[in-house]
Amino acid sequence: GCARVVCEVTRIEPSGAHGFVLHQRGGGCTRARKVLIACGAFTNGPCELLPHGRRLDLRNTTTQTVQFSLSATDAARLAGMPSIIAKFDDWWAYVLPPIRYPDGRLVLKLGGARTSPPAATVAPTPSPHG
16 A cells, blocks of 8 residues: 655655655655655756756757637537647647637647757858957
């Protein structure tokens, strides 16, 4: 069995035979024999969640997302569309079928990003003053 503890942890320290001590934001500690870290893009950030000197091989990228507002008629017409994912050498994109948000809005969501930095397309302009 296990206990599920939902809190924001700022530091994890090895604790000999006891496993680990998890230091919680705002004070307090939890001891655990094993720890499962549900990590995100900022795991290598200011918190000490990984053992000293360890880092995950992560590359943070920017993803652009657009939400198109739909009428109920358009949402019904597009309800059967599949999720579409396109992957290319240096970019990817997706479009999802209509989604109804908790506030009642109906949207079509489109997103994507580059997977490599764009090549320079404009040469620097030389300074007239050398």
